[in-house]
Amino acid sequence: MTTELPVPPQESARPLLRPGSRIFVAGHRGLVGSAVARRLADDGHEVLTRGRDLLDLRDAARTETYLRDIRPDAVVLAAAKVGGIMANSTYPVQFLEDNLRIQLSVIAGAHAAGTERLLFLGSSCIYPRLAPQPIREESLLTGELEPTNEAYALAKIAGIVQTQSYRRQYGASYISAMPTNLYGPGDNFDLETSHVLPALIRRFHEAQRDGAPEVTLWGTGSPRREFLHVDDLAAACVRLLEAYDGDAPVNIGCGEDLTIRELAETVAEVTGYQGRIGWDTSKPDGTPRKLLDVSRLTSLGFKPQIPLRDGIARTYAWWLGQLAPTA
């Protein structure tokens, strides 16, 4: 793996993304894809999309035909089968096979259609369970993965190697990025399947609405986590498309973490909840810390713009707007 080599960010002489490019965003209805599509459109690019109802991206032949028809200048691959620990442990076959199929269809299809530029989105779960913190890109494939999402992580690692292989064999400007935990408008607020931040927003909102005296959360509140607003992620993706043409994946994060307790207190404040926050310490905490090293991204001139508290307030306002008036 050349990811073990020091691969500095590279500014290319030729424009990697021309103004007014035609860009296919795969997964445009998802949290990430919708934010990337908004940002690209705001920047004056033409965003091309196709819903899953019309094109199942696991179908390689139909995906290639579609991409040959539209001949995009660039592709952003933000379509994936994603889920929490429960879904990953219950359906490892789908997490492995759906993601491998989507990646094979879209990356090979883009190459067949003559697409010059492609950004593949992975996830920080590709790194070894015990990777040194903050996690550098060079940690990839240096240790055992977290067993609960091994199938998903291995599919994503295959996607990274696929983009690297198209670079090496065909000279394609295909790159990959590994985002940290994301949140923002379009997030999933279903308590069965949501990530920690939207789950906290929902729980504190409902406790505030119902006048509940206490909200009890899992664990001790001491694990540290990093969160990035999805609009900052979208800006980082555009920056990479414009300026990065390297073999190694690039971490996308804000470079700062906080404890789950601090996060819960911030969400309580934003939602106006004034009751107690209890901790059920019989429940597991998970990894003590998960923070990405973002020096490679920072050296490309990217800096997140949305402070966590503001981002949470904006996400809360967005979700309230989605709710029925009685909720």
Ligand SMILES: NC(=O)c1ccc[n+]([C@@H]2O[C@H](COP(=O)([O-])OP(=O)(O)OC[C@H]3O[C@@H](n4cnc5c(N)ncnc54)[C@H](OP(=O)(O)O)[C@@H]3O)[C@@H](O)[C@H]2O)c1
């Ligand atoms: N959310 C995070 O915190 C986070 C963090 C790090 C990395 N990422 C990465 O970002 C990427 C996108 O994640 P996300 O959070 O935006 O997920 P998401 O909200 O679930 O969106 C995934 C999108 O993929 C589409 N899709 C799934 N299977 C498809 C298929 N067979 N054919 C066509 N479309 C399909 C979905 O379509 P439907 O709308 O029809 O379901 C949806 O639009 C993933 O690679 C994920 O690993 C996310």
